[in-house]
Amino acid sequence: MAVATKPKVTPKIYKPEFPIDWCPGCGDFGIVNAIHQALARLNIPRHQVAVVGGIGCSGKAQYHVSTYGVHTLHGRPVPYATGIRLANPHLHVIVVSGDGDSMAIGAGHFVNAGRRNVNFTYLMFNNEVYGLTKGQAGPTLPLGLQTKSLPEPNMNAAVNPLMLALASGYTWIGRGYSYNIRHLVNLIVQAIEHPGSAFLDILQPCPTYNDLHTKEWFAGEDIGHGRLYDLQEEGYDPVIPQDADEDTVRAKLLRFIEKAQEWGDRIPIGVFLVNKNIDMYEERINRRVGNYFETPPAVRPLADENGITLTDLSPIFDEYLMT
């Protein structure tokens, strides 16, 4: 493996020297630390990574990773990330997006990214509220709950991100917790290594605006045991092997659905799905154009030494030449 020959790097090199303006105790800190550690473990050169964020507290995460960082528009990190990755498939692209960014304003992009299966890692910072605008209900906040800055209980039901990811076609689906960093690093490493769209739902307290699903709530202080448990420790196998038959696929999906419904006193985290049965979009492009990985859009030569275009249109002209 090429990775073994590279000099070892520490998470520190991915940490820029700028102050961070998240609230003290914010779950985002844990996620950003996990990103640093995952990149270090994979030993990916900084310039080969693009972290692409949306708008909101989550969207600031790319400022705290010392790689190329792209702070886009509310709900739109996915199309930007897709463009970056498809133009240069030698880059590692990581989307950092909140639950509002992903499941509300950007839901259309979220769904359609699943249909494509471009190779990127999607980290959804799920705190159930719109923090930066002072705590309105996010699309993952359950119906009827009232977090502290809501004047009335939530009128909308919650979307289940795992189910939406499954229905959309994400080929790697997992869930982590921002304060279980070791576990989270493992998940992010697997998500980055997965050749396709990997969606990681990261449960994350918002200490300022979400007074219901707090660090203490996840720790289960009210019920005497932690609410989160690791699927893999219970023997859940998320893998749909390549060329799996229909029955295997169906059985896997039913098990996934069952697990994705669990909430309340027992909440599963870990890897829910690894679907090896679907190729990534980049492979489909390559089958169409032949030399995609050798000369992807970002690096294809355009001009000769005199600056004249290299494009030869004569075969196309022949098609339209009236002879």
Place this chain on the structure above:
Amino acid sequence: MVKQSDELSWRVGGPQGSGVDTAAGIFQRACAIAGLHVFGRREYYSNIKGRHSYYDVRVAHYPLTSHREQVDLLVTFEPESLARHALAVVPGGAIVYNVRDADVPLEKITFLDARVRADLTAYLAEHELPATTAGVLEDARRRGVQVYPVPYNEITQQLAERLGVPKAIADRTLNTIAVSISAAMLDFPAEYVVRGMAHVFKGRQKIIDLNTEAIHLAYQYVHEHFDTEPFAFRLDAEKEHPPRLLLNGNQAVGLGKLAGGLTFQTYYPISPATDESVFLEAHSTFPLRNGQQGSVVIVQTEDELSAIAMASGAALTGARSATATSGPGFSLMVEALGWASMNEVPVVITLYMRGGPSTGMPTRTDQADLLFAIRAGHGDAPRIVLASGDLEEAFYDAAQAFNYAERYQMPVIHLVDKALASTTQTLEPFDLRRVHIERGLIAPPLSSPNGTGPYPRFEPSETGISSRVLVGTPGRIHWFTGAEHTELGRVTEDPVVRERMMEKRMRKLETAAREIPPEEKVRVYGDEHATFTIVSWGSTKGAILEALRRLAKKGVRARFVQVRLLWPFPADELRPYLEDADPLVVTELSYSAHIDALLRETTGIGADYYVLKYSGRPFAGEVLYTVFQRIHAGDAERRIVLHNPWE
């Protein structure tokens, strides 16, 4: 070539899905193969099957730049086209129609718009004729138009018998037969029709054989049954001629993008832009002159916001990246257009204008997106806007748009419209040696990537331009953000940095205005020293050029100032022409004459006359000629809106 005139205006009409495009395709190719110059114009509804569409094909021994509203030869095979277009046929011209359509009441024609039916009924009543196709045909006869009934059904029956194929199969050649009848009436050699048809049905030998037989039967029918002596038009082939391309506007833009080094294009389906992306997808691999294979990645996105965002993401990595859309799609893109301005992203947006606002008229033309293209978005957001006047310009401009985008590091909006998109034209093959690639300032990679600090990609400079970093470049990491940012691309709300960065971005417009040569901004046609001055932009060029030629023949001195760069607006280059204009005539396909607002805003000089059209149909040269003549004679109101109820 013809007895009466040196050119021919030919029209075919029919329900969509019935082969109108195929018919026009055969006729245009036949004429082009015969060495004639062709100008085609397609009008159609936003509909898949059943609604009326028609195609004008104008042919001549010299290059053409506009369609004509009058028709010399009308080819129909169902009653609606007969009803809609018979009035456009000139005396001495001819109508070909299906014998069974000789007497159809207008009220039985399902898709004839109520307004057309009412106006036509009133016209016929005025001439004491019934509201039927019989009335329409009688009116034509009285006006000196020859009418030729064709028993299509008998001909296809004969075809079926001769080839031993089912009648339903033979019936599919209806459009070929209609074209061939008209070609035979013109004494145009059948050989060209066969070749034109074979070009349309490329390689599908069974279909080609069937249609070849249909062509011969149609010619035979005309020779045996028609007296074409009173029909005044004939069409000859050109003896010596270079082979020419036959292209439409979508294809010309697509080819220009390929020439300009496009490697990544996104789109969401929308009329009339989609055909460009589909064309590109069908031609996504091609040779490069260095022996490598060239390719372009085409992505169909979930919406237009995604299309521009994805194209912008690709552009960040160094891809020459574009998207193509129309008004409603461009409205959606505005959010990300601002992001591209803010992050100095060289992304190209081809905007095919169509009738607005809202859904408007998806398949009809308009120029009323000009001010929107220039102003779209919140905040002061720099962009370059250029507009092409014809298919040749569309090709070279599509390539040049990338150079502007990369030199000035901002989005470029390339304005074309539905009229250009669906214009088909014979053209000399484009010269790719004229296509230069200029990539602007790009920071080179560094050798020790991990040890270096972030790179000041957005560092202010005298020109406003700073070195772009292609995402993935070793040693140059930095950030991008739609928020106001420092030179490293990190968020700032500091008032001084804000001013500096705003000035940096906006200064690039001044640099562009200074550097872009005058001939790329403004072109003047006709008599440069004339004072009769027509100012326009975009697809109106062809019709204005024809009007100018006709004016010149009448001894009227006039010039046409074509504005090609719309933003930054070339006020300095225009001012000399505006100052001595007498009169200044603004010509635009819009209600409110957008370009006049720009002239007034930037030079203080506005139009004396407005020639406008907003029916969704393009100007015809012959019509503009008569309007300009009236203006020249001092016999016109200030605001002239052109109408044609039969288009």
